[in-house]
Amino acid sequence: MKSENDLLSIFGAKVSKDGKKLVLVLVSGENDSKRYYNACIKLDNSQKTHAKVVDNTAVIEVEMLKDKSNDNDDLPF
Secondary structure, eight states, rough: OHHHOOOEEEEEEEOOOTSSEEEEEEEEEEGGEEEEEEEEEEESSSSSSEEEEEETEEEOOOOOOOOOOTTTOOOEE
Protein backbone atom coordinates (compact mmCIF):
# COMPACT_ATOMS: atom_id res chain seq x y z
CA MET A 1 0.00 0.00 0.00
CA LYS A 2 1.38 3.40 -0.99
CA SER A 3 1.33 6.14 1.60
CA GLU A 4 1.07 9.81 0.69
CA ASN A 5 4.58 10.46 2.04
CA ASP A 6 6.58 7.80 0.19
CA LEU A 7 10.05 9.01 -0.70
CA LEU A 8 11.37 8.54 -4.20
CA SER A 9 14.99 7.93 -5.16
CA ILE A 10 16.63 9.17 -8.33
CA PHE A 11 17.24 6.22 -10.65
CA GLY A 12 18.76 8.07 -13.60
CA ALA A 13 18.07 10.48 -16.44
CA LYS A 14 17.78 10.47 -20.22
CA VAL A 15 17.13 12.97 -22.97
CA SER A 16 13.64 12.73 -24.52
CA LYS A 17 13.26 11.37 -28.06
CA ASP A 18 12.67 14.88 -29.43
CA GLY A 19 15.83 16.13 -27.64
CA LYS A 20 13.97 19.01 -25.97
CA LYS A 21 13.57 17.61 -22.46
CA LEU A 22 15.51 15.81 -19.77
CA VAL A 23 13.49 12.93 -18.33
CA LEU A 24 14.39 12.29 -14.69
CA VAL A 25 13.54 8.71 -13.71
CA LEU A 26 12.53 8.22 -10.08
CA VAL A 27 11.85 4.97 -8.22
CA SER A 28 10.04 3.90 -5.06
CA GLY A 29 9.95 0.52 -3.35
CA GLU A 30 12.45 -2.32 -3.43
CA ASN A 31 13.02 -5.56 -5.32
CA ASP A 32 9.80 -6.80 -6.99
CA SER A 33 7.73 -3.89 -5.62
CA LYS A 34 9.69 -1.14 -7.41
CA ARG A 35 7.61 1.50 -9.13
CA TYR A 36 9.08 3.97 -11.61
CA TYR A 37 8.06 7.59 -12.23
CA ASN A 38 9.18 10.16 -14.79
CA ALA A 39 9.68 13.88 -14.25
CA CYS A 40 10.30 16.14 -17.20
CA ILE A 41 12.54 19.24 -17.36
CA LYS A 42 12.72 21.38 -20.50
CA LEU A 43 16.29 21.80 -21.74
CA ASP A 44 15.62 25.33 -23.04
CA ASN A 45 15.64 26.62 -19.41
CA SER A 46 12.15 28.12 -19.80
CA GLN A 47 11.06 26.58 -16.49
CA LYS A 48 11.94 27.35 -12.88
CA THR A 49 14.10 24.19 -12.82
CA HIS A 50 17.03 24.21 -15.26
CA ALA A 51 18.82 21.21 -16.74
CA LYS A 52 21.66 20.44 -19.12
CA VAL A 53 23.74 17.43 -20.14
CA VAL A 54 27.51 17.71 -19.64
CA ASP A 55 29.83 14.80 -20.44
CA ASN A 56 27.00 12.22 -20.33
CA THR A 57 25.88 13.55 -16.92
CA ALA A 58 22.61 15.34 -16.15
CA VAL A 59 23.12 18.64 -14.33
CA ILE A 60 19.92 19.91 -12.70
CA GLU A 61 19.45 23.21 -10.87
CA VAL A 62 16.47 23.16 -8.51
CA GLU A 63 15.34 26.11 -6.42
CA MET A 64 15.34 25.39 -2.69
CA LEU A 65 11.91 25.38 -1.06
CA LYS A 66 11.30 27.81 1.77
CA ASP A 67 10.79 26.43 5.27
CA LYS A 68 7.05 26.47 5.84
CA SER A 69 7.09 24.97 9.33
CA ASN A 70 4.84 27.78 10.56
CA ASP A 71 2.25 27.24 7.81
CA ASN A 72 -0.46 24.60 7.72
CA ASP A 73 1.03 22.96 4.65
CA ASP A 74 0.46 19.33 3.66
CA LEU A 75 4.12 18.82 2.73
CA PRO A 76 5.91 16.43 5.13
CA PHE A 77 9.07 18.58 5.25
